[in-house]
Amino acid sequence: MNDRVRLYMFDGGSMCLPRRNAILGAANGDEMITCPVIWFAITHPRGNVIVDGGNAAEVAVDAKAHWGAITDVAWPIFTAEQAVVPSLERVDIDLTTVRWIIQSHLHQDHTGAVAAIDRFPNAQVLVTRTEYEFAHALPTFAAASYVKADYVKAGIDWVQLEESDDGYDLFGDGTIRCWRTSGHTPGHQSFEVTLRSGETYLLAADAANTIDHLEERALPGFLMDAVETTRSVRKLRRLAWRSEATVIAGHDAEQWPTLKHAPEYYQ
Numbered sequence: 226m227n228d229r230v231r232l233y234m235f236d237g238g239s240m241c242l243p244r245r246n247a248i249l250g251a252a253n254g255d256e257m258i259t260c261p262v263i264w265f266a267i268t269h270p271r272g273n274v275i276v277d278g279g280n281a282a283e284v285a286v287d288a289k290a291h292w293g294a295i296t297d298v299a300w301p302i303f304t305a306e307q308a309v310v311p312s313l314e315r316v317d318i319d320l321t322t323v324r325w326i327i328q329s330h331l332h333q334d335h336t337g338a339v340a341a342i343d344r345f346p347n348a349q350v351l352v353t354r355t356e357y358e359f360a361h362a363l364p365t366f367a368a369a370s371y372v373k374a375d376y377v378k379a380g381i382d383w384v385q386l387e388e389s390d391d392g393y394d395l396f397g398d399g400t401i402r403c404w405r406t407s408g409h410t411p412g413h414q415s416f417e418v419t420l421r422s423g424e425t426y427l428l429a430a431d432a433a434n435t436i437d438h439l440e441e442r443a444l445p446g447f448l449m450d451a452v453e454t455t456r457s458v459r460k461l462r463r464l465a466w467r468s469e470a471t472v473i474a475g476h477d478a479e480q481w482p483t484l485k486h487a488p489e490y491y492q
């Protein structure tokens with residue numbers, strides 16, 4: 226039944242930000258780094274899935290107007306062709322076949338698909354209830370990283386996962402499991418993708434910004450909760466050991482070039 230399951234990894238441009246924002250304790254605020262923005266699509270016989278979707282298309286037009294104050298800290302390098310709709314069209318994924326948009330969290334570089342919800346008439350948007358509620362009632366210290374224009378609007382069919390849903394199996398066939406990995410944000414989740422080849426990819430998203438973070442050689446400079454962040458990378462390592470998964474870090478400039486990028490895919 227699942228002979229058409231494919232995992233695509235999309236180049237969503239990159240982001241320039243101070244090294245100290247990426248790595249906790251990196252003191253020099255002048256040193257800038259560039260990290261990739263990545264997102265995923267998984268094809269499945271019962272409907273296709275987008276994971277996050279990178280930046281909203283509007284960011285390619287006028288990043289400062291769309292993202293606001295965060296552009297003083299993090300600047301996107303992003304073209305119109307890297308947005309979710311043209312990217313899916315290039316790999317022949319019909320937008321009407323998208324059944325799920327699944328959100329690791331709702332930061333501004335992960336909301337490109339929900340921002341284009343009008344183009345996905347058959348999609349529900351899956352997020353943890355914790356992240357949904359946090360993103361709709363933001364404390365001021367966290368507000369700059371959330372662009373409400375992308376996800377506070379009519380026409381979004383939200384599905385909210387409870388804490389008791391940890392490990393939620395999206396299709397009921399083990400292809401995609403949703404694991405809570407809070408810390409970077411309160412309601413962050415990561416996705417375990419098992420392909421028909423038996424290969425498993427653990428899409429950490431920002432629960433492990435880099436492989437250094439995954440291995441606890443560095444903590445990210447931007448996080449909501451350091452204790453939860455550390456628990457979550459340990460959970461990711463445990464899950465990856467269990468299924469012999471390859472962990473895909475959220476923004477790793479060294480790992481990203483080693484992976485297959487769309488239009489190539491894993492299956």
Ligand SMILES: [Zn+2]
Binds near residue numbers: 330332409
């Ligand atoms: Zn984030």
